[in-house]
Amino acid sequence: MRHSIRRGLLAASTVTATALVLAACSSSGSSTDGDADADSGDFEPLTEVSLQLQWLPQAQFAGYYVALDQGYFEEEGFDSVDILPSGGDIVPQDALVAGDVDFAIAWVPKVLGTLEATGVELTDIAQVFQRSGTMQVSWAEDGIESVADFEGKRIGSWGFGNEWEIFAAMAAEGLDSTTVSITTQDFSMNALLDRDVDAAQAMTYNEWAQILEVVDPETGELYQPEDFNVVSYEDTEGAMLQDAIWADTQRLADDPAYADAAVRFLKAVTKGWIFARDNPEEAAAITYDAAINAEAAFPVGPTHQLWQMNEVNKLIWAGGDFGLIDSTAWDQTVAGALSAVNQDGLELITAEPMDSAYSNEYIEQALAELEEEGVEVGGEYTPIDVTLTEGGQ
Known part of the structure; x- marks a missing residue:
């Protein structure tokens, strides 16, 4: 589905999408497997969620801004989605652990370090970048x-x-x-x-x-x-998984409304990244407007945003379905973190993370529902030519 572009998305550091709640949001089928409450729909669906980014508005995060701009969150039953940038002052996984946000974007090795250092549990529910950039x-x-x-x-x-x-x-x-x-x-x-x-x-x-x-x-x-x-x-063998969507592990297990929201959120995000794949120029423009309206501290020019959109698509669309966590790539990331010693001779992590550190359950359900709705959830990206200009303007 295509929608007209709406400008002026961001105010200050948050993005809020306001629309009518879909009447059918509680019957979307977005429940966790084996959860009786979720299967029965015996919960009040979440209609407001927040996402913590790991940096400022840029095409690295185009899929989320596109999902907002094109109404994909609204289609999945959300009437408010806050997209929270970070200028380096907020650690996404820490914000998620603190309960300040519902979902967070962070690199896998960084979260592995947090999991070992703190003993908390977070789950990678969708691996957005399939390759290291x-x-x-x-x-x-x-x-x-x-x-x-x-x-x-x-x-x-x-x-x-x-x-x-x-x-x-x-x-x-x-x-x-x-x-x-x-x-x-x-x-x-x-x-x-x-x-x-x-x-x-x-x-x-x-x-x-x-x-x-x-x-x-x-x-x-x-x-x-x-x-x-x-x-x-x-x-190299040191390549590690990067941008992933993280959720609170215990909350996924205990709160069927949150698990349901995770699947609906992933459906909207998947549609956003599909749009960015098929319409890189338009997606870059949407993100550029988001950066300008957010008064980002380090705004990058429109040509730079287009270059970024082109390159990010290459990292995401490697030929498979969107967001699936490849066990081989995960194992390589963990192995690299376990074997690595920094310049001071210190290990990065000392033990493998718990099995709950990643799960394909939620993204698989999201993709299955999208396919039932006629959405093609996989594919490769055909790069475009981008001519850089001084300063990216």
Whole structure:
């Protein structure tokens, strides 16, 4: 179903969708398997939920903003959905643990660290990114062409768990991570441009574009990919699962209304990401408007948003159904976290997470219901050509 675009989505740091509650919301069939209360519909369906993002409004989160803009949450019985950005001041899984939000977007390894450190239980109910989008970028003339070249180097990272793939990749090759100097970089590529690091951390959909949007003072033209070497973690054994939708494990088990809402929420989100796959330009524009209306601290330009939308789609649409958690990729993420030792010789995690740390039950039910409604829930993305401009404008 296609709806007209509605602008002006965000006010301050929250997004609220207001519409009539669907009369049939309690009979959507979105109940957890084996839950008698949910099966009987003997509960009051939730019509208001909140989602904590892990960063500011950008196309990394396009599917959620699209679901709001296109009325998909309304179609699934929600009359209010708050999408809460973070400028780095809010840790999504912590907000979920505290009960401040109903769902959260966070990288799997970061949550694994939280689960071990605190003993709480959270469940990955949908794996949005199927591939790692992290890379280390260095100057071509410096000869850092693989993870094996990291030893003894100043490796840039944003910290807060973003460095885990660095050490997992090094551990997989038997390298000495204690020789690495992890240098905290800001959320730009200035550390590399200023040569404060030998290899800067970047996401395919964000910082990699940022540096290609900078004018080379020697040529007067934008930097080109051949000016740099890129180590993609997706090409290493250190690749880890990233953006996932997390829910409160105990609440899923105890509250049939919450379990029902989780399935309906995933249905709306799936439709949002399908729209973003099939309409990348429109989805990028919706997200750009969300960022502007939220008065984001680091707004990125419309061309940058389109690049980001193009690259994010590549990470999501790998050929299978949306959101399913691949056990092999999960096991690789856990194994990498268990084997990794940071620059101080400290382990990242010491034990495997509980079985409840992920479940395909809710996304499988959401996808099954969508298929019954005639929605194609799988597929691959056909990339578009995006020409970067100075500053991404």
